[in-house]
Amino acid sequence: MSKQRLNIIKIITMILIVASLIISGKAFLAHRNYKEAVVAGPSVTEVKTLGDYFAPLKGSVADCNIYILDSGKPGGTIFLIGGSHPEEPATNLTAEIFAENAVLKQGKLIIAIRANRSASTVTRPGDAYPQFYNIKTDWGTKKFRMGDRWSNPLDSWPDPEVYVHYPSKQMLAYMDIRNINRTWPGKKDGSITEQICYGFMNVIKEENVDLFIDLHEAELEYPVISTIVAHESGQNIAAMASMMLTDMEFAEPIGIEFSPKSLHGLSHREIGDHSDAVSLLFETPEPFLDRVRGVTDERLLLEGKDPFVMRAGKFGLLYESIDEDGWPIDVRVGRHCSTTLMVSQIWNQTNPGKGVIIENIPKYADVIDNGVGHYFKNPDEAVAEKVFYE
Amino acid sequence: MFLHAGIILIIIAVTFAIGTYFKLNTELAMLLAAIAAAIYHTGGIPVRHLVEGSFTYYDVSLIFITATLFINLVKESGGIVFMVRKIIIRFHKHRFLTLLFLTFILMIPGALTGAGAATVLTVGTLVGTVLVYMGISKTKTAAIIFLCASMSAAAPPINLWAMMAAAGANMPYVGFMQPLFVLTITGSLFTMFFLGAKGENPDLDKILKELPEPPAEMNWIRVGTPFLVLILLIVAGRLFPFTMPILGLPFIFIISAITMYIMSPKKLNILDIAGRTIRSLIPLVGIMIVVGILIQVMALSGARGLISLAVVTLPIGFLFATLFLILPVSEGLLQYAVAPLLGVPLIFLFNMQGFNAIIILSAMAVMWPIGDILPPTAVVGRATVIELNYKGRYYRDFLKTCLVPMAFILGLCTIFLIFSNQLSFLVGG
Numbered sequence: 001m002s003k004q005r006l007n008i009i010k011i012i013t014m015i016l017i018v019a020s021l022i023i024s025g026k027a028f029l030a031h032r033n034y035k036e037a038v039v040a041g042p043s044v045t046e047v048k049t050l051g052d053y054f055a056p057l058k059g060s061v062a063d064c065n066i067y068i069l070d071s072g073k074p075g076g077t078i079f080l081i082g083g084s085h086p087e088e089p090a091t092n093l094t095a096e097i098f099a100e101n102a103v104l105k106q107g108k109l110i111i112a113i114r115a116n117r118s119a120s121t122v123t124r125p126g127d128a129y130p131q132f133y134n135i136k137t138d139w140g141t142k143k144f145r146m147g148d149r150w151s152n153p154l155d156s157w158p159d160p161e162v163y164v165h166y167p168s169k170q171m172l173a174y175m176d177i178r179n180i181n182r183t184w185p186g187k188k189d190g191s192i193t194e195q196i197c198y199g200f201m202n203v204i205k206e207e208n209v210d211l212f213i214d215l216h217e218a219e220l221e222y223p224v225i226s227t228i229v230a231h232e233s234g235q236n237i238a239a240m241a242s243m244m245l246t247d248m249e250f251a252e253p254i255g256i257e258f259s260p261k262s263l264h265g266l267s268h269r270e271i272g273d274h275s276d277a278v279s280l281l282f283e284t285p286e287p288f289l290d291r292v293r294g295v296t297d298e299r300l301l302l303e304g305k306d307p308f309v310m311r312a313g314k315f316g317l318l319y320e321s322i323d324e325d326g327w328p329i330d331v332r333v334g335r336h337c338s339t340t341l342m343v344s345q346i347w348n349q350t351n352p353g354k355g356v357i358i359e360n361i362p363k364y365a366d367v368i369d370n371g372v373g374h375y376f377k378n379p380d381e382a383v384a385e386k387v388f389y390e
Numbered sequence: 391m392f393l394h395a396g397i398i399l400i401i402i403a404v405t406f407a408i409g410t411y412f413k414l415n416t417e418l419a420m421l422l423a424a425i426a427a428a429i430y431h432t433g434g435i436p437v438r439h440l441v442e443g444s445f446t447y448y449d450v451s452l453i454f455i456t457a458t459l460f461i462n463l464v465k466e467s468g469g470i471v472f473m474v475r476k477i478i479i480r481f482h483k484h485r486f487l488t489l490l491f492l493t494f495i496l497m498i499p500g501a502l503t504g505a506g507a508a509t510v511l512t513v514g515t516l517v518g519t520v521l522v523y524m525g526i527s528k529t530k531t532a533a534i535i536f537l538c539a540s541m542s543a544a545a546p547p548i549n550l551w552a553m554m555a556a557a558g559a560n561m562p563y564v565g566f567m568q569p570l571f572v573l574t575i576t577g578s579l580f581t582m583f584f585l586g587a588k589g590e591n592p593d594l595d596k597i598l599k600e601l602p603e604p605p606a607e608m609n610w611i612r613v614g615t616p617f618l619v620l621i622l623l624i625v626a627g628r629l630f631p632f633t634m635p636i637l638g639l640p641f642i643f644i645i646s647a648i649t650m651y652i653m654s655p656k657k658l659n660i661l662d663i664a665g666r667t668i669r670s671l672i673p674l675v676g677i678m679i680v681v682g683i684l685i686q687v688m689a690l691s692g693a694r695g696l697i698s699l700a701v702v703t704l705p706i707g708f709l710f711a712t713l714f715l716i717l718p719v720s721e722g723l724l725q726y727a728v729a730p731l732l733g734v735p736l737i738f739l740f741n742m743q744g745f746n747a748i749i750i751l752s753a754m755a756v757m758w759p760i761g762d763i764l765p766p767t768a769v770v771g772r773a774t775v776i777e778l779n780y781k782g783r784y785y786r787d788f789l790k791t792c793l794v795p796m797a798f799i800l801g802l803c804t805i806f807l808i809f810s811n812q813l814s815f816l817v818g819g
Contacts, residue, residue: 024441126446126558126682126730128439128690149560158449158638161624162564164631171628173562177636191636221738291559291738292699294391294692295431307391308695315703317742 031131032121032152034145035389037379038096038113042360043069043104047388050112053206054188054199061118061155062196065388066203067099067111075107076210076354078344079203079277082113084180084267086120086147088217089133089301090284090332092390093144095215097337097375098361107356110207114390115214116180116196118155120147128296135302135329137373139381146301150178156192166190168264176265181214181281184270197270204275210354211237211347212277214267215336219289220309220318227255228339229281231272237350238280241342249338249364251331252321278347282339284332285320292317302329334367395696398427402684402693416725416767417676424684431691443686447678449640450504450553455675456643457503457548459667460616463647465512466663467654468604469613470495474516475601476610482594485524485587492517493538493582497574500542502620502643504550505674506762506770509539510777516601518778523597525589529782533791534585536774540759541578541799543770546570547624548639550678550726552755555733558685561747565817569752572816573806577756577799584795607655616650673769681727688731698735706743709736710808714800717754721761722768728758740810748817749810753803760796763789 040047046068051058053066064083082095095113102109114120123129123146134141156178163177164170166187176182178193186197204212211234218225230238238256246253259268259279271279287293287309288301294308305326313322341361348355362375379387405426409419424443428436464470473495481487496517500509514535521531544551546567556563623642626634637645651658688694713736720728733754741747763771774780775788782788806813 020437020441023437027438028442123442125442125444125448126685126689128443128686131438158636158640160631160636161627161639161642164628166632169631171564173564175557176562187632221742291734292695292702294395294695296689296692306695308395308692308699311699312702317702317739 027131031123031145034132034143036144038065038388038390039100039377039379039382040067040386040388041069041100041102043071043102043109044099045070050196050199050203053202054195057195057199060192061121061152062116062192062199064112064114064117065390067113067388068207069099069102069104069109069111071104071106071108071357073106076347076351076356077108077110077207078211078213078347078356079110079207079209080213080215080340081111081115081200082215083117083120083147084115084214085149085216086114086116086145087124087129087149087289088215088286089144089146090217090286090329090336091215093135093329093372094333094336094340097333097372098340098358100377101360101362101375102358103360105357105359107354108207109356109358110203110209112200115200116151116193117390118151118192119149119178119180120145122148122152122154124148130296130298130301133298133301135373135376136371137376137378139378142373142376150175151180151193153178165265166194170264172265181216181267182265184265184267185274201271201275204271204277209275209277210351211343211356212267212271212279213340213343214279214281216281216283217286217289217332218283219291220285220287220313220320220322221290221292223319224257225283225285225320226252227257227283228343229257229259229268229283231259231268231279233272234278234280237278237343237346240346241339244346245338245342249342250335254335254339280343282336284335285322285327286332287322287327304328304332330368330372333372334362334364337362337367338364391692392696395692398431398688398691398693399696401427401430402688410766415673417673417680420677420680420684420724420727424680424687427691427693428687431687436690439686439690440683443683444679446682446685447554450550451675451678452640453548453643454504454550454678455668455671456640456647458505458508458671459664460620460643460647460650461499461503461508461512462663462667463650463654463658463660464613464616466658467613467650467656468608469650470513471516471602472604472608472613474513474520475598475604478520478592478594478597478601482592482597485589485591488524488592489582489586490579492520493578496535496538497542497545497578500539501545502548504543504548504553506536506539506543506759507674507773509542510535510770510773511670514539514774514777519600520592520597521586523600524586524592526586528778528780529787529791530585532774532778532780532782532788533795534582535778536763536771536788537581537792537795537799538578539770539774540762541574541581541756543759543762544570544756545574549755551729551733551758552751554726554729555737555751555755558730558734559737561737561751565748566752568818569749569806569813569816570755573752573756573799573803576802577795580798581795584798585791605655612653612655615653616646619649620646677725677727681730684727685730694731697731698738701732701735702739702742704739706739709739710804713754713807714757714804717757718761718764718800721758722764723766725762725767725769729755744811746810746814746817749806749813753806753810757800757803760799763792
């Protein structure tokens with residue numbers, strides 16, 4: 001090939017690469033900076049941020065909103081977090097339903113919708129996630145950021161050769177130093193994800209949280225699915241909730257698992273060990289996360305229907321059943337809503353004087369009947385003081 | 391969806407074949423295949439997906455580049471030739487010990503960089519020269535260099551196949567050091583002694599005359615300090631995790647490279663060496679970037695799911711009986727792309743069936759680089775014959791000579807696959 005021809009090819013290649021970087025760079029930037037409007041519900045008395053509990057995070061990408069719903073009547077405090085893993089949309093959608101709708105009759109409810117904001121600003125290379133997903137509401141379509149399991153490398157890089165968990169010294173996967181559910185109870189001067197957990201531990205301690213709930217979703221190939229994972233201090237509540245929900249509300253059962261004592265960094269283990277709060281973690285099935293999934297798109301994310309995952313189920317390779325109806329987002333959010341309500345109800349029964357009475361939250365059947373979007377408020381119609389951005 | 395994903399796979403295979411037919415290199419043919427599949431699936435060019443996919447193995451590529459720069463600085467400073475000469479001078483009367491130490495020399499570059507080509511390019515010629523003077527035929531010498539280079543690529547701490555497959559399976563790359571060490575050391579020592587045990591004791595003067603001279607000021611402290619810094623920085627991260635700042639492997643290799651630069655007895659043109667390093671790595675880094683793009687497009691279009699489904703529904707017995715063939719052949723075809731494509735669903739399947747995933751992946755990650763002698767890519771095999779200026783026939787002589795050690799290594803790995811649970815005590819490091 002002549003030198004001139006080679007130079008032409010090099011120039012064309014360079015132009016194509018620069019054009020690709022500009023186009024994709026704009027898409028990445030739009031995703032990172034996209035703000036989700038949240039209309040604070042009737043019981044929201046204050047909206048703080050994580051930085052109010054741990055100053056170094058103030059104004060940083062990790063500085064998520066902390067919604068405080070105070071009934072004004074003495075009782076207990078429940079802390080509900082969604083978006084620990086922003087690739088699990090049922091978690092932040094559920095938390096947002098609580099923030100926009102819950103009416104507190106007793107006690108206090110604290111909510112973080114986007115617990116790991118950094119992880120919600122990136123999608124996973126190699127997995128072809130959509131950057132956004134859209135939920136139909138009564139007033140239009142509401143757009144949400146899709147995210148990853150791990151904090152954005154732009155905010156936490158490089159990873160160590162091996163991640164050594166603080167304070168247990170247990171060795172974990174290097175990338176899990178960016179996984180909020182491996183960095184509890186956090187470290188004051190640690191990585192940004194460790195600092196996020198440290199900030200949340202401050203929330204738990206300063207607000208005297210009695211019951212902590214961490215919402216998650218899981219692939220059907222993963223054994224910890226459709227379950228409540230409980231620290232030993234919350235096993236009775238979890239067992240009772242599992243029985244009641246399976247018997248009275250859910251089409252598919254929800255189980256209970258005990259938090260392994262030897263596995264560190266997880267919220268259900270460390271919060272129970274390092275604070276007075278009872279710690280629970282809920283899991284719903286999300287076929288979108290399965291490795292054997294087919295086309296990766298918003299439809300699979302929200303409808304949860306996939307013939308490849310179904311075929312894997314026929315070979316006995318899954319830990320949860322799946323049929324043509326799949327696991328739609330309404331079912332997954334409905335399960336999280338009902339599980340949270342049931343757990344709070346049992347908490348109230350077993351902890352007199354520390355009750356947290358939550359009303360105006362849809363149950364499983366309601367969410368399936370009306371759809372998730374039915375419960376989101378129109379920010380354009382709300383007073384500006386009530387609108388907050390995630 | 392089965393039909394759609396099937397068509398995507400056909401488009402990828404056909405485009406790749408056409409690209410190869412028209413003499414495009416593997417990475418460009420693979421890129422074209424990915425773009426063709428993306429256009430069919432989306433009806434346009436999903437630029438964001440292509441760019442995002444290209445970053446899938448960004449960290450691995452950085453490790454690869456910085457580690458190779460480090461090894462190249464060791465070579466350019468005269469450190470490698472110094473070590474080889476010292477081994478020959480000290481042990482030339484003891485054939486066993488000479489072969490033993492030469493095996494370890496062959497293992498270092500690949501173990502640190504994860505690339506067999508790095509071994510061939512940095513120490514292959516030097517060690518090859520010594521082996522020929524020890525009475526080993528040129529064909530056997532070439533076979534030893536190739537197979538030890540393959541084993542060095544699979545050796546810990548950096549095994550790119552295991553790292554890429556583990557990353558795809560959300561599995562920590564932790565605990566692989568010991569099983570990889572056992573497999574690769576056994577494989578390389580068997581190769582060296584099976585092919586090189588017989589021969590005359592080398593004529594010291596002849597060998598030393600043939601080998602290049604290191605700078606007079608080179609000594610063990612100068613060549614050893616950068617390696618010591620490397621090891622200390624890695625170990626310090628584990629011993630003092632809460633006080634030691636997170637450096638990351640790329641920066642650790644850079645610090646070690648700077649140490650080598652400072653300790654080198656002769657002035658090194660670091661920009662020139664870095665430039666040559668990058669140029670030599672373009673094909674390998676290129677393929678990692680393109681593999682990321684291909685994987686992203688396959689995930690987007692469902693093709694990855696179809697392959698995963700096909701793999702996980704195979705009977706385990708069939709896999710035990712065929713993986714020793716499938717893995718090297720697929721490596722010859724697709725190079726590192728096989729790790730996320732086949733490795734991830736295989737890990738999933740074996741894990742679901744109750745096998746030890748770390749032992750399983752370690753065994754597979756040692757089988758893959760054996761395929762680097764096979765067409766159409768044959769990257770390390772070709773590098774070996776070019777670098778050693780080997781004039782024999784590639785298949786009938788070179789490949790044939792490799793067959794017995796290859797069978798031994800693949801057999802050993804198959805045993806690890808079958809008895810992964812019984813061998814789980816090896817997991818660690």
